[in-house]
Amino acid sequence: MGRGLPPRYSGEESRRLRVLACVVNESLRSLKCPETASQLAPDLLELQKRATAARQRGDRSYVLRLGVLLQTDLARGGKTRDHEAGFSYGSLGFKFDVTDGLGSGLRQYGVQWAIAYSLLDQIAPPGQPRPEPTRDSWVRDWFVATGRWMQFTSHYSMTHMNQALRLFPDDADVRFLNACQHEIHAGPVLQSAVKSIDLPLGTPTDIESKKNELRGAEIDFRRALAIRPDWTEAHLRLGRVLLQLDNATAAGTELTAALKASPDDTQEFLARLFLGAVEERRGHFDEAASLYLQATALFPSAQSPRLALSQLARRRGDRASSLATLKALFDRDAPPDPEGRSDPWWSYLSVQARDAEARLDALYKPLRKEPAR
Amino acid sequence: MIRRLLGTFVTASALAAAGFASAQDPVFKSVLEAVRVDALVTSGNDLIKGLTARDFEVLDNGVSQRVDLVSFEELPLNVILAFDMSDSVAGERLEQLQRASGALLSGLRSGDQSALITFSHEVRLAAPLSADVDRVKSALGDTAGSGGTSLGDGVYAGVMLGETDPGRALVIVFSDGVDTTSWLTSEQVLDTAKRSDAVIYGVSVRSKVKPELLNELAAATGGRLQEIERIQNLSKVFVDILNEFRTRYLISYTPAGVARDGWHRLEVRVKGRRATVHARPGYLAGS
Numbered sequence: 001m002g003r004g005l006p007p008r009y010s011g012e013e014s015r016r017l018r019v020l021a022c023v024v025n026e027s028l029r030s031l032k033c034p035e036t037a038s039q040l041a042p043d044l045l046e047l048q049k050r051a052t053a054a055r056q057r058g059d060r061s062y063v064l065r066l067g068v069l070l071q072t073d074l075a076r077g078g079k080t081r082d083h084e085a086g087f088s089y090g091s092l093g094f095k096f097d098v099t100d101g102l103g104s105g106l107r108q109y110g111v112q113w114a115i116a117y118s119l120l121d122q123i124a125p126p127g128q129p130r131p132e133p134t135r136d137s138w139v140r141d142w143f144v145a146t147g148r149w150m151q152f153t154s155h156y157s158m159t160h161m162n163q164a165l166r167l168f169p170d171d172a173d174v175r176f177l178n179a180c181q182h183e184i185h186a187g188p189v190l191q192s193a194v195k196s197i198d199l200p201l202g203t204p205t206d207i208e209s210k211k212n213e214l215r216g217a218e219i220d221f222r223r224a225l226a227i228r229p230d231w232t233e234a235h236l237r238l239g240r241v242l243l244q245l246d247n248a249t250a251a252g253t254e255l256t257a258a259l260k261a262s263p264d265d266t267q268e269f270l271a272r273l274f275l276g277a278v279e280e281r282r283g284h285f286d287e288a289a290s291l292y293l294q295a296t297a298l299f300p301s302a303q304s305p306r307l308a309l310s311q312l313a314r315r316r317g318d319r320a321s322s323l324a325t326l327k328a329l330f331d332r333d334a335p336p337d338p339e340g341r342s343d344p345w346w347s348y349l350s351v352q353a354r355d356a357e358a359r360l361d362a363l364y365k366p367l368r369k370e371p372a373r
Numbered sequence: 374m375i376r377r378l379l380g381t382f383v384t385a386s387a388l389a390a391a392g393f394a395s396a397q398d399p400v401f402k403s404v405l406e407a408v409r410v411d412a413l414v415t416s417g418n419d420l421i422k423g424l425t426a427r428d429f430e431v432l433d434n435g436v437s438q439r440v441d442l443v444s445f446e447e448l449p450l451n452v453i454l455a456f457d458m459s460d461s462v463a464g465e466r467l468e469q470l471q472r473a474s475g476a477l478l479s480g481l482r483s484g485d486q487s488a489l490i491t492f493s494h495e496v497r498l499a500a501p502l503s504a505d506v507d508r509v510k511s512a513l514g515d516t517a518g519s520g521g522t523s524l525g526d527g528v529y530a531g532v533m534l535g536e537t538d539p540g541r542a543l544v545i546v547f548s549d550g551v552d553t554t555s556w557l558t559s560e561q562v563l564d565t566a567k568r569s570d571a572v573i574y575g576v577s578v579r580s581k582v583k584p585e586l587l588n589e590l591a592a593a594t595g596g597r598l599q600e601i602e603r604i605q606n607l608s609k610v611f612v613d614i615l616n617e618f619r620t621r622y623l624i625s626y627t628p629a630g631v632a633r634d635g636w637h638r639l640e641v642r643v644k645g646r647r648a649t650v651h652a653r654p655g656y657l658a659g660s
Contacts, residue, residue: 099461322533340520
């Protein structure tokens with residue numbers, strides 16, 4: 001839908017839209033409605049039945065939720081290639097495409113997200129007569145699921161995160177997601193991409209300096225942990241952010257907390273890798289080497305801890321050990337890995353969103369309940 | 374820079390970690406702790422040839438050193454190609470890269486060796502260091518562009534590969550993007566380069582983002598960064614780099630009157646005549 005080009009609907013489309021509005025408002029009996037229930041087309045009749053059933057269960061926002069999911073599906077339609085990314089550009093409705101760390105195009109940002117935000121603002125929580133999206137857990141789940149999908153597929157948007165924070169400023173998941181977004185902004189892909197694009201002087205982008213983004217990430221991870229103190233992944237990521245902010249002592253505390261909190265293999269690998277870097281920064285080389293070895297034991301094909309070990313040995317003057325470690329890296333029995341699955345470091349900036357698809361699926365569940373026949 | 378081999382008997386298990394080929398019988402090398410500096414000497418646009426040890430003045434942290442050895446076009450070369458094989462290289466760039474590498478490899482002489490490191494997010498030793506040029510050519514033919522860019526990790530591997538053999542290491546790094554997936558930081562890669570003898574020449578496709586790491590690596594090792602406008606010029610760029618490297622002097626001296634560890638500032642001059650010396654600005658000792 002281009003700017004300045006109002007949508008043009010055919011007569012039949014306009015009529016169906018009016019009927020749909022009547023279904024949403026339970027106002028089919030109104031004189032303003034072009035059809036009565038008995039005249040409805042089969043699909044609209046089915047929708048009317050489902051909306052009625054949902055209303056009987058206490059949810060007056062069934063059709064609105066469906067509309068949100070429809071817009072979500074449309075917005076998600078275009079998949080970028082691996083190692084490509086896009087990020088929104090202020091609030092002007094444009095989005096940059098990024099390939100290999102360089103800006104590669106500019107296009108209009110999907111209007112579907114904006115429509116979805118408008119619909120979400122009208123959602124009433126179950127049992128409530130008036131719109132109050134801040135008290136609706138489905139709305140919260142929608143923001144978390146779609147936000148994670150954006151991070152997993154590199155369709156970044158601070159507009160989206162700002163909408164989520166507007167409605168759920170004290171939600172741990174939303175804070176965590178926003179912290180991860182800052183972390184992504186601080187990363188090399190977007191820091192480089194924003195430098196590669198010609199913008200009119202003074203034009204704001206959503207991406208600040210690396211240091212500011214890291215500080216933003218620290219604040220939001222801390223807020224998430226204040227709400228949910230035993231969150232392994234938040235400790236892990238806060239630890240890495242603090243390491244990048246040259247606060248090795250605090251980073252060590254967070255990463256140790258992550259290791260004590262029963263991390264899964266990927267989280268443990270990353271925590272040991274990052275803690276190794278912390279110890280290296282502190283000059284504790286034996287401890288660093290030990291941590292890198294532990295990370296290697298968890299993911300024997302991973303490249304990053306072996307490079308870390310080799311470089312550490314070289315730094316310590318042990319060239320033979322450094323070379324032997326590098327040789328072991330090249331000799332390891334690992335097939336080419338175009339998808340980057342063998343080393344969790346490569347997917348660090350998206351792994352927090354690994355359950356995005358499952359969360360999106362879960363949004364449909366309450367809407368799939370069959371009406372009584 | 375510096376090959377610090379004093380008292381270090383390098384077994385071929387280390388040296389055959391060397392080239393990262395399979396281990397051969399142990400070969401023992403005993404080399405005095407010497408500092409090696411690759412230097413290009415010019416006057417205007419002309420190379421100055423025929424200089425001897427007595428023509429050079431070397432200051433190590435400001436202390437004049439006795440130059441022991443100067444060789445010119447004598448030692449064989451170890452040419453290590455470290456190539457970006459990320460998404461952005463796929464297509465015409467890859468074809469040009471393969472063609473340019475072929476031209477460069479054709480310029481190698483008897484005794485020279487070559488190797489190929491490729492990096493996307495993953496760093497791979499596509500062809501170990503050897504005199505078998507066809508092996509590198511064949512490996513180049515098998516390459517394909519995909520994935521992210523671990524530029525720092527790839528350069529690190531290239532520099533270390535240069536340490537597996539006592540020959541003069543020339544590391545030619547080609548990248549058309551920015552580092553997006555390396556584990557090693559720029560500081561760590563630079564630290565390694567400053568401890569190594571390898572000279573790094575960076576070749577990058579010009580864009581709005583300056584290839585800062587490649588620039589720093591080239592400056593720190595006495596090499597050069599070349600940003601090209603058109604990928605079609607790559608063959609000439611590669612061949613020019615090889616020819617330029619061959620004409621460099623290899624100056625050697627045993628440091629005296631200076632600390633054994635830490636950063637050593639280097640100044641290399643030609644006595645008694647106007648000349649520009651292009652060499653690394655220093656080295657990290659203690660490794």
